[in-house]
Amino acid sequence: MAHQGKYRLTYFNAQALGEPIRILFACANFAFEDIRIANEDWPSLKSKYPWDVLPVLEDGEGRVISQHLAIIRYLATKFGLAGKTDYEMAKCDEYVEAAADVRNELLNYLWDTDDTDKPAALEKMETKILPSVYRKYMDIIKRNESGYLVGNGITYADIYVVSILEYVTKRLRMEPKSSNTFHDFPDFIEYQNRIFNYPGIKTWIENRPILPY
Ligand SMILES: N[C@@H](CCC(=O)N[C@@H](CS)C(=O)NCC(=O)O)C(=O)O
Missing domain, CATH: 3.40.30.10 (Glutaredoxin)
Known part of the structure; x- marks a missing residue:
């Protein structure tokens, strides 16, 4: 190397x-x-x-x-x-971009200077955006059967998704008004733990x- x-x-x-x-x-x-x-x-x-x-x-x-x-x-x-075929590479990109979108939502929330908007924006992150993406990622993994997002092994999409969503949830948890309801996604936590226990990553x-x- x-x-x-x-x-x-x-x-x-x-x-x-x-x-x-x-x-x-x-x-x-x-x-x-x-x-x-x-x-x-x-x-x-x-x-x-x-x-x-x-x-x-x-x-x-x-x-x-x-x-x-x-x-x-x-x-x-x-x-x-990064995926073994052009299609797998595109799907990795797709899943990564979707997680990047969630981070952008976090930034929109954090940078919003209008305090009257904040509670509704926080609630939207916690009760709509995060549950929806967790569900979508878990559906993809279940359909794929390998236990990973793309193909038959780990890709950077798995790494990016679990890491960025960990960051988003940790950052939201710091908000005094966070309800923390978005942590009730045991399937996603199990998947995240599996990636975090992958050889080398662990x-x-x-x-x-x-x-x-
Ligand atoms: N589009 C850039 C954004 C990078 C970015 O916003 N980095 C932040 C930290 S997360 C930064 O450098 N902030 C310091 C600054 O803007 O002065 C990327 O995707 O890497």
Whole structure:
């Protein structure tokens, strides 16, 4: 493996958009440098990155990739975890984009400065959006029979979906008015635990920093 240990992933000391990429490295048993920028250092560093945002991947050969979905797709393709056929690759993308949509809903909620909208938006996340996506992902997994979203083994779609939804639920749980009703999805939790116990991933999950989200 030509680039073993040469990749540098730069993100903040948070799970959020960095964690699916870190878990992907762990799943592929591929060493990487896990750089975490302190929030107070960010303003002076921001302009050094291609789009002024993190995460950013450096490949050890002077090449830099920004945008978290570009990074995770690039690595998943390299690691053979992006689907085996064109169709499987497209389905991985589909399931990943659907989870990214849920994160966008979270951001819409968090960034909404109109306090009168907030309770309804939080309720919508907890009682409509999350239950609906959990159900849809579980239906897909049941139909697929392999226990994974796409094909007959783990792909980056499984990793991205469980990691991003973990982040979204952890972040919502921090809201004082969270009802936490969205945690009653044992099928999804069982699937998430199965992915988190996958060889390579299990060691990462057991040793990763404990962070609020
Ligand atoms: N479209 C980008 C968004 C990345 C993004 O919003 N990163 C946030 C952290 S989650 C960031 O860098 N925030 C610092 C800033 O905007 O100054 C991606 O998908 O990677």
